[in-house]
Amino acid sequence: MTKRAPVNQKTFSAWLALLPLFILVVGFTFFPLIKILFIGLGKTVQPFQINSFALLAKDANFRQALKNTLILCLGVVPASLVIGFFLAWAVSEVRLLRPVWRTIYLLPLASGFVGLTILMQGLFQFRQGLMNEGLKLEGWTVRHWLQIPTAANAAFMVTVLIQGLGLSFVIFVAKIRTLQHRQAIYQLAAIDGASSRQQLRYVTLPALKTTFWVVLLVELMFVLQLFDQAYIFFNHHLVSQHLGFTLTYYVYQTFWQQHNYQLAVAAALVLMGLMVLGMIIPLCCLKKHPRNFTPQIKAL
Template sequence: MGTRTSQRTRSRKYNVRESIAGYLFISPWIAGLLIFTVISMGWSLVLSFQNYDLATGASSPAGFENYRLLAEDPNVLGSLGNTFVYALMAVPLDIAFALLLASLLNGVKRGSGFFRLVYYLPKMTPGVATAAVFLLLLNGNSGAINNFLGLFGIAGPQWLSDPVWMKPSIVLMSLWGVGGTTVILLAALQAVPKELYEAAATDGASRRQQFFYITIPMISPTLFFLVIVNTIAALQIFDQAYLLFYRDGNSSVPDAARFYGVYLYQQAFQHFNFGPAAAMAWLLFVIIMVITVVQIRVGNRLVHYEGGDRP
C-alpha cells in the first residue's frame, strides 16, 4: 500500500514538473499573445470610444461619435466594397489553383519533395520582394506579361493604373503565394483511401466522376477550413495593395485601389485619427465574425464528415 502511494506521489510530482516545463516553453508565445493581441485589442476597443491626441497623449470620451463618422464617410463603404469584391475573386481562384497544383503533385512519384519545396518557396518570399517583381511583371508599357501577350497580337491592359484591372492585378499577385494552401490540400488528397478509387474504377467511374464524387467530398472538411481562413485573410488585405499602389506615399490613387485595410492605415498613421481608425478595426472584426458564423452554418450542411459527426 505504501509503495503504491509513493508511486502515485512521484507520478503526480512528475506531471507537475512536466506541466511547469511545458508552460515555460510556451511562455514567450503566451506573453506575445497577451501583449500584442489581447491587451492591444482591449485598448483599441477603448480607443474607439474616445478622441485621442497622439501629440499630447490626451483623450476624452467620444461615445459612439467615431462609429457615426464611419457611417457618414463614403470612403468606408467604398473601401469595404472593394475589399469584398477582391475576396470574392481571390478566395475561389486561390483554392481552385491550389487544388490543381495539389492534384498534380499528388500524381508525382519521384521528386515530389522537390516540387513541394518549389511550390512552397514563394510563400516564404518577403512581401516587398514579391511586390517589386510584380511591379515589373504588371507594368502596362514594358511589363513581361504584356510583352508576352503582345507575341499573340493582344494589347495588354494597364494593370496598375486602369481601375478595372487594379483588383485583378492584386489577385494575380495573391496567386503567387498559394504554396501554403497547396501543401494543406496535398495532405488532404493523400489521406483519401485508395480503396475508394479502386472500387469506383471497378464500377466504371471515370476520373472526372471520381474527382467530384470521391475526392471533393473526402477533402471537403479541408476545403471548408481553407475557405474560412482565406476569407479572413482576404478581408484583411493590406500589404499587397499598399506595396503596389501606395508604395511612394501617394494617397491620390483611384478609388478602385482603396481597400479597407489601407484606408484604416491612412486614418491611423497618416491623418492620426486613432479613434475612427480603432472603430474601423472593430467594425471589420464584427463583419469577419458574422461572415465566419454564416460560413460555418452553411458549411456544416455541405461538408462530409467521416462517421457523420459534425462539430
C-alpha cells in the same frame, strides 16, 4: 450526478506550461482589444459629435475601402479554392515530373509575398515592363498599365490570387496525399466500376469537405490582412479607386497620415469584426462534418 474527475499531475503540468503564454495573450492581446473598444466607443474631441462609428459610416473612403475588401474576398477566395484544388489534384494524378510541378506551384509561397508583388509590378512597368516590351515587338502602342484603374485593379487581383494559390495548394496536396495512402478506398471504387471522374466526385471531393472549410478560413484571413502587397504594388500612392485601398490600408492612412486615432480605431474594430465573423462561419461548419470519412460506394 457524475463527479468530475480530479485534476491529475499531467493536466496540472500542462496548464502550468501554458500559463506564461496565457499571460502574454491576455496582456498583449485581450487587454489592448478592450482598451481599443473603449476608445472606439468614446466621443470625439469636438463637442456635440456622435461616436466615431457613426462618423465612420459617413466616411466615403471607409465605404469604398469596405467595398474593395469585399470585392477581393468574393473574387480571390472562391477562385483560389477551385483553382488550388484542381492544381493539387492534377499534380497528385500526374506521375511524370511530379516534384517539378509541385515546386513550380509552391514558388509563389516560397518566394515571399513582397518579392512576388515586386515581380508582378515589374511586368506592368511603363518603360521596361514585359507587357509593354511585348507590345513593342508587335508594333502596338505601350500603355501606363498601373495608371489605368481597371487594368491596375485586374493586375492586383491576379497578384493576390497567385499568392493565395500557394497556400491552398499546400493544404490540398497534403490532404490528397493522405487519401492516396488509403488505397483500399479507391480500389473498392474501381471494383464497382467507377471511372476517374466518378472517383473524384464521389470519393475525393466528399473526403475534402473539412479541408475546403480550412482553406476558406486561411484564404479569408489572408485577404482581410492585405497591406504590404497593395502598398508596394501601387507605389504607396493608393486612391480609393484602387482595389488595394482595403480596410487595412484605410486604418494605416487614417492613423499614421491623418492622425485621426478614434476613426482609425473604429475601422480597426470593424476589420476585427469581419475577421472574427470569417473565422466563426468556417469553424461552425467544420463541427458539422465528422473527422473520419467513409465513402458512399453505393452511390457509384
